[in-house]
Amino acid sequence: MEGSESEAIFESLNLNPQLFINETLNTVDDLVHDAFHFFRQQASTLLNTHATDRSEDLTKGIDTVRSMVQSVLDKRLAMWEKYCLRHCFALPQGFSLPKADEPNGDVLMCEEPLCDTDLEAQLESLRNKLTAVGRESAVLEREFQSLEELCASSNRTAGIVNEALQLYETNSAHDFFQEMVRTASELRTRMLKLKMGKSLGTEQTKAEMFYNPNRDLSKIDSKGASTEKLEELQQFLAEMKKL
Known part of the structure; x- marks a missing residue:
């Protein structure tokens, strides 16, 4: 970046990218130094190595670890420095700062009349539409609440x-x-009555058969029971089936 157009432009603005990078690298070195110094103190306290032979061994071990970390960190920071100089602080080719007597395009735009009739009309139309949409939204909200209640x-x-x-x-x-x-x-009651009636009817029929010389033998079955009682029983069963 040294001797380039970017450096000249930054210098004209009292900016120094390399100084920023160097200060960042120094800050990182200070943080690493403080971190390992704190680590050495804590390790010495926990291991109780003050004024002993192990204190020297602990220091050597910590220095070895720091050397490994510092080596990797230096490589990473060197890559970061190159990236910043080539990309972050590199200006496009042909870039130049405007001269003091040259008018700025933004200034010209600001000097144009701000009261544009068409623009104001469009803004007013948008405001009206926004107001109408707000009213419709309120109506829809009330209808939605009514539907929820319903x-x-x-x-x-x-x-x-x-x-x-x-x-x-x-x-x-x-x-x-x-x-x-x-x-x-009711069925149980009727069955009991029917049973009792059948028993009485059978005894009565037998008596009539024995004492009545004019009895009709066609209405008496082989067991001496009257066919009329059987017909009544069949009629009762038919009525029970209808229930």
Whole structure:
């Protein structure tokens, strides 16, 4: 970079890139020195090597580690220095500073009239559109809140209806079970009555067969039971099937 156009331009601005790089390298060296000095003190305290033969061995070991670290660090910093000089502080070819008497383009732009009618009209149109969008956004926000409230109300109504249906189904099942119990009880009662009636009818039929000389033998089966009672029993069973 020495003797180049970039160096001349930086010097004209009272800037020295190489001085900045050197100060950075010196700062890094100071940090490394302080770090290893602190490391030596802590190691000596922890290992209790003050005024002993091990103190010299510890110093040699720390110096060896520092030498290894310093070697790698110096290579890295040398690469960093080259990169800064070639890229960070290198100006494009043909670059030149404007002279003091030359007008600046930015100044010319600033001197142009600021009140452009077309530009103001466009800005006003954009402001109006932004205001309209803000109002529409507020309306949409209110509608959205109304829909949320309606949805919540609908969900509550659906929950109430579901609870009512569950309660109705539960009560219907209970009523059906009670109806079955009543039907079974009624069936048991009728069967008992039928059994008792059949027993009495059989005894009465046998008596009529024995004492009635004008009895109709066609209405009496082989066991002495009346066919009329059998027909009544069949009719009762048919009615029970309809239940």
